């Protein structure tokens with residue numbers, strides 16, 4: 092009995108020692124055949140169980156079985172380790188010749204790209220960039236812009252009021268006021284941002300859209316400079332052959348005022364003037380509201396719709412496509 096037990100003990104030890112040296116699946120297979128194969132050492136020890144005396148057979152059998160199981164599970168875990176850590180030698184588990192998975196790389200949305208492009212063009216003309224909050228008070232959105240309390244633009248149905256005096260801004264002209272309050276002339280800034288109006292959503296209207304606002308205040312600033320600047324901007328953004336038109340109009344914060352129209356080429360071959368935004372010479376009342384002397388300084392301002400520009404430049408027929416965030420749409424730009 093003692094001999095048999097010694098034998099299985101040393102079998103276990105040598106199996107373990109040899110397995111510890113196995114580094115690849117080929118040697119593991121050699122090891123497996125030697126110990127666990129049909130004619131392997133474990134099998135031959137099990138076979139010799141038949142020869143041990145009957146009285147000690149249960150104890151010997153138990154010990155032999157334990158060693159057999161221990162060797163088997165040592166093999167199993169060695170195999171699992173080799174398969175997971177060395178894929179190439181473990182055979183077909185990983186095919187290293189397959190092409191890799193491409194990580195999905197995103198990019199800026201067309202509106203963001205366009206804003207950057209607009210700011211870049213005005214930057215080259217010498218404008219710096221200003222910013223203002225989306226939640227505004229009635230002073231910056233209306234009063235300082237010469238829009239009196241009874242003006243229809245202040246109607247509760249035409250604005251998103253938060254309370255009686257606060258709202259989400261309906262125009263980026265608010266930023267003109269914020270800049271002039273803080274900075275003495277000369278002022279030469281552009282600002283982009285979201286504006287909000289309770290419009291019914293359709294192909295050319297939305298409750299939220301983007302504007303680019305420009306403001307130039309200095310001594311001797313005139314209308315010719317305004318027209319030239321807006322024209323040069325349109326040529327830089329749309330291309331030299333773009334057609335723009337200035338149409339006399341009215342805004343409370345400019346005098347005189349004009350609307351900027353852009354010629355759209357429709358799919359059926361016809362053309363149509365579409366309003367891009369407004370502009371004009373800053374009204375003296377506005378300069379006074381921000382304590383800039385209208386006798387000394389003059390200025391002009393404009394506010395243009397960014398989505399309209401995008402639609403014209405990229406031939407997008409419906410504004411809503413810009414906000415739906417379908418990857419099939421956004422990926423194209």
Ligand code: DAH
Nearest residue numbers: 262264369370371392393394
């Ligand atoms: N704020 C006007 C609007 O949203 C556009 C505008 C008109 C802006 C004239 C200006 C301006 O700066 O001078 O309809």
